[in-house]
Amino acid sequence: MIVVFGLRGARNWHAKRFRAVRITYPGHRVVTVPSGFSVLEASRWTGIPHASVCGGRGRCSTCKVRIVESARRLAAPNPVERVTLKRIGAPPSVRLACQLRPTADIAVEPLVSTGRGAVSSALRFDAAVAGGRELQIAAMFVDLRESTRLATGRLPFDALFIFDRYIQAVTQAIRRNGGHATSIAGDGVMSVFGVDEAIASAAHNAFRAALEIWNGLEILSAELADELRAPLRVGIGVHVGLAVVGLVRTGESQSLQFLGDTGNVAAKLEAQSKELNCTLVASVAALDLVAPGRTQVRTNSVAIAGKADPIKVAVFRDKRELERILSSTGAL
Numbered sequence: 001m002i003v004v005f006g007l008r009g010a011r012n013w014h015a016k017r018f019r020a021v022r023i024t025y026p027g028h029r030v031v032t033v034p035s036g037f038s039v040l041e042a043s044r045w046t047g048i049p050h051a052s053v054c055g056g057r058g059r060c061s062t063c064k065v066r067i068v069e070s071a072r073r074l075a076a077p078n079p080v081e082r083v084t085l086k087r088i089g090a091p092p093s094v095r096l097a098c099q100l101r102p103t104a105d106i107a108v109e110p111l112v113s114t115g116r117g118a119v120s121s122a123l124r125f126d127a128a129v130a131g132g133r134e135l136q137i138a139a140m141f142v143d144l145r146e147s148t149r150l151a152t153g154r155l156p157f158d159a160l161f162i163f164d165r166y167i168q169a170v171t172q173a174i175r176r177n178g179g180h181a182t183s184i185a186g187d188g189v190m191s192v193f194g195v196d197e198a199i200a201s202a203a204h205n206a207f208r209a210a211l212e213i214w215n216g217l218e219i220l221s222a223e224l225a226d227e228l229r230a231p232l233r234v235g236i237g238v239h240v241g242l243a244v245v246g247l248v249r250t251g252e253s254q255s256l257q258f259l260g261d262t263g264n265v266a267a268k269l270e271a272q273s274k275e276l277n278c279t280l281v282a283s284v285a286a287l288d289l290v291a292p293g294r295t296q297v298r299t300n301s302v303a304i305a306g307k308a309d310p311i312k313v314a315v316f317r318d319k320r321e322l323e324r325i326l327s328s329t330g331a332l
Helices: 002-017 039-045 079-087 147-151 156-176 199-223 261-275 284-290 319-328
Strands: 020-025 029-034 064-069 094-096 106-110 124-126 133-144 180-185 188-193 234-250 253-259 280-283 298-302 311-316
Touching (some): 156 180, 156 188, 234 261, 280 284, 284 319
Antiparallel strands (some): 064 094, 064 106
C-alpha cells in the first residue's frame, strides 16, 4: 500500500511540475503530455494514428477531432484555425488537432480515418532512437513573402526553379550554423538549434542563420533579377523554450523533429512580421541570450493566439541592426 501511494504521489508531482495534461482517445486510451503540446503532437508522440496532410499548419482539416469532454475548458480557436473550421462548416465541438493545445484534461475523437495498417505505418516520435530528450532549444521559422505572385504567370518548372533556389539558400544557412531544418511545407521552413549545445549557443546560431538568410536572399535576388519583378522577401520568427527532441520514423526513413509550443510561437512571431512591417521578429527571451540589455533595439508586445499574456519581442527592419548586435557579442 505504501508503494502504491508513493507511485501515485510521484505521478502527481510530475504532472504538477511539468503541467501535464491527459488526453483521452477512443477506446479509453489515455495519453499524458506536457502542457503546450498540440493534440496532433500528442498523437504522433505516442504512435496513435492521426491524419494530417498540411504538416500541422492549419491549412487543411484532415486532423480534425470532436471534443467529447471538457470543451468549455478550451481556449477559442486562433485565427488560422477559425478560418479553416468556418470553411468546412464545423460545429463548435470540432477542432483542429494541430492547432488545439489544451491546458486541461480533455477527451477527443479523431474524425478522419487513417486507413488500414495505419498503426504500423503511422508517423512515430521514437523516444528509443533519440532518447526523447527534453531540451531548451531555439526555433526559427522562415516564410517567403508573396509566393503566389512569384508563381503567377510562370511555367511550373520555372516557378519550381526559383522556389528551389530559395529553399536551398534557407536550409544551407540553417545547416552552416548548426541547425536542423525539421520541416518544409510549401515555402515555410521550420528549424531547430540546440540539439547538441547549450541554449545560449543555440540562440546565437539561430540569429546568425537569420542574418545569413537575409544576406543570402539579397544575393539570390540580384542573381535572379531578370526573372523577378521584385526582390525576394521573407519573414523570420525566432523563439527559445522547452521542447522534446527526437526522431520521427516513417517506413525506413527518419527525421529529427521537436515537439512542444516553442516552434508554434516562432511561427506566430514570423506571422507578426507582416503586421510590424519588418523582416525578423524575435522574442526578447531569445535576444537576451545573445545580447542582454538589447541597446537601441525596437521592442513591442504582441498578442499570440492561445497565450494568456502578450510576448515581448524585438523587431528588426534593417539587417544592420542585427549585424551590430552579433558583432558586439563576437558572434560574427
